[in-house]
Amino acid sequence: MLAVSITPTPGRRNKFIHCQKAKVRIAVLPIMDLKTRWNSTLELLECTYRLREFTHEWLQNPKYSEYQPLFSTQDEWTIVKYVREVLRPFRDWTLRMSKRHTVTLHHVITVYNDMFDHFDGVMRALSKKKTQWTEDLFFAVKLAGQKLSKYYAEVTPTTGVVHVSTHILDLFRKLRSFTNWDKGMDINREDETSYTTQYQEAFLKYVENEYCAKHRRVPVNKLETVPSNNLLPCAMASGSYQSSFDPYDLSSDDEE
16 A cells, blocks of 8 residues: 555655665665566565665655554564565576576476475474464465465376476486485385385386387387376475475565
């Protein structure tokens, strides 16, 4: 609402910019959220947080005193800081996948597991606090995790083998991710039911049927698909990754 109050007329905009003179190199105005733009909410929160000092100064003008009740309280600013930390990794993943000019299919498993780990880390941290807003944020993150699981389940049955194959073909990963899943669940990687064994066999069968057989021009057995419920397990089940994200460690915030 304050962004709408500050930006409608040239006079208000100029006064807001004047509040920033001699304090910042480039003066900016508040922005508004755009539902059709990725990461728009995060950009709004970051901009609003950076401009909070100037917004407070602008509200001291008697002309705009009627808008003072719209200024956030200290608790609300704390919530803004936490929500920023929850959303930041999604912007990183979006840019990581969208701005590359090379193949990104082999990153899919890693990104999904990183997102699940991120949600796990956030919910563990929030579960230690019992204020109303932390409980509300916990519930929101939980729903977001369920939505992510829904997308994950829709991808797995039809493209699981392709994702596994591209992941294994990545020289920086190969079978390491699946081995880490086995370690996280205390499973012997040599067992037939281990993720390492299942995905290695699925990969070899895929190569045999899709490439080797066609090259030799001889019939081979059809590829046996790995059960979809065992394909690409989310990291929440394995607990093999440890998220470095700590939403309560805000010392690295860039408030400039």
